[in-house]
Amino acid sequence: MGSQNLSGRKVAQLKSRGLVDVFCSATEGNAPETIIEMGKGAPRTLIAMSTHGGSMIKHWVLGSVAEKVLRHADNAVLIIRT
Numbered sequence: 140m141g142s143q144n145l146s147g148r149k150v151a152q153l154k155s156r157g158l159v160d161v162f163c164s165a166t167e168g169n170a171p172e173t174i175i176e177m178g179k180g181a182p183r184t185l186i187a188m189s190t191h192g193g194s195m196i197k198h199w200v201l202g203s204v205a206e207k208v209l210r211h212a213d214n215a216v217l218i219i220r221t
Contacts, residue, residue, distance in 0.1 A: 171207035178214040187217045
């Protein structure tokens with residue numbers, strides 16, 4: 140099953156629960172910067188992300204996409220641990 144099919148089903152599921160403007164996007168680039176920039180283009184939008192909660196050493200060395208988005212996005216951010 141392709142990821143586009145899965146994302147399309149998830150969007151349809153969220154819309155069926157009453158959410159009006161739901162979309163999924165796949166983009167290349169530096170993940171936190173790309174997500175933050177997309178958020179700037181969609182003010183008053185919730186950014187929902189999942190995280191796997193990597194180790195503290197890995198987090199310290201590489202940083203965390205979710206943490207960077209949480210700290211720097213102007214949008215509301217929902218982070219769900221998988």
